[in-house]
Amino acid sequence: MVSEKTTPVAVVMGSDSDLNVMESCVEQLRQFGIEPTVRIISAHRTPQVACEFAENAEANGIKVLIAAAGMAAHLAGALAARTSLPIIGVPLVGEPGLGGMDALLSTVQMPPGVPVATVAVGKAGAKNAAILAVQILALQDADLRRKLAEFRSKQEQMVRQKDASLSA
Ligand SMILES: Nc1c(C(=O)O)ncn1[C@@H]1O[C@H](COP(=O)(O)O)[C@@H](O)[C@H]1O
Numbered sequence: 442m443v444s445e446k447t448t449p450v451a452v453v454m455g456s457d458s459d460l461n462v463m464e465s466c467v468e469q470l471r472q473f474g475i476e477p478t479v480r481i482i483s484a485h486r487t488p489q490v491a492c493e494f495a496e497n498a499e500a501n502g503i504k505v506l507i508a509a510a511g512m513a514a515h516l517a518g519a520l521a522a523r524t525s526l527p528i529i530g531v532p533l534v535g536e537p538g539l540g541g542m543d544a545l546l547s548t549v550q551m552p553p554g555v556p557v558a559t560v561a562v563g564k565a566g567a568k569n570a571a572i573l574a575v576q577i578l579a580l581q582d583a584d585l586r587r588k589l590a591e592f593r594s595k596q597e598q599m600v601r602q603k604d605a606s607l608s609a
Contacts, residue, residue, distance in 0.1 A: 447502040450574050451478040453494070453520065455485075455510035459533055463509050465564050466531070469571035473588050475578075478503065483510075484519035491516070495523030505574040508557075509567065511535025514544035517557040527577055529570045530557040 450470055454463050463479075470477050484491045498506060498520075506524070508517035509531035517530030532544035541562035549559035560566035560573065572592075579585035 448476055448478050449502065449504040449578055450475055450507065450571075451480065451494075451498065451503045451505075452507045453480045453482050453509070453516065454533075455481070455483045455514070455516050457481055458536070459509055459511065462533055462564055463531070463567050466507060466509070466567040466571045469568050470574065473571075473575045473585065473592075475575065477507075482516070484515045485513075488519075491519050492523055495520040498524050498526055505529065505577050507531060507570045507574055509533055509570070510548070511541070511544045512538055514547045517548050517559075518551055518555065521551065521555050521557050528557050529573055530559040531566045531570045532559065532562045534563055 452463060452466055452470070454460065460481075467477060467479060480494065482491050482494055495506075503526060506520055506526055506528045508520050508528055510516040511533035512535035514530070514532055514535075517528050521528045530548035532541055532548045534541040535544060538544070545559070545562050548557055551557050558573065560569040572589075575585055575589060579589050
């Protein structure tokens with residue numbers, strides 16, 4: 442059994458070539474005080490590791506899994522098949538790719554019974570995956586709820602300031 446350091450969120454990606462985009466997910470989690478487990482695991486290239494990781498995730502203290510991949514992005518679905526922890530799928534633009542449409546469809550179009558909560562393609566999705574993971578954890582964590590309220594309020598202020606600067 443592969444043992445993970447105890448952290449409520451794991452960020453898994455299919456290749457080290459995905460790290461550049463997924464850095465924004467990790468950074469967003471850190472801004473909420475969450476240091477995730479980060480792994481490179483592929484349902485295609487390291488299927489045994491993918492199985493073991495998903496099967497042991499709950500026992501290892503993980504509460505939410507974020508799975509990112511490009512091209513034929515089966516990673517999130519393959520993990521979802523092996524755990525009932527919530528899985529957030531991040532479709533990435535692969536190289537060579539179809540602008541991320543390939544990964545989007547292969548992540549979002551899960552058969553009924555095995556859901557993957559799929560976010561937007563690329564960097565926006567990477568960031569939203571982190572925020573969605575925090576929102577899930579915040580259901581049981583008042584401190585995270587407070588941090589989320591602050592985050593939303595700062596975000597609103599930023600947009601209001603930009604709006605005001607246009608009419609100034
Ligand atoms: N879609 C998957 C899976 C999987 O779904 O298991 N494993 C790797 N990949 C993706 O292949 C793309 C090209 O990978 P390389 O850059 O390593 O050739 C990456 O975007 C990766 O997420």
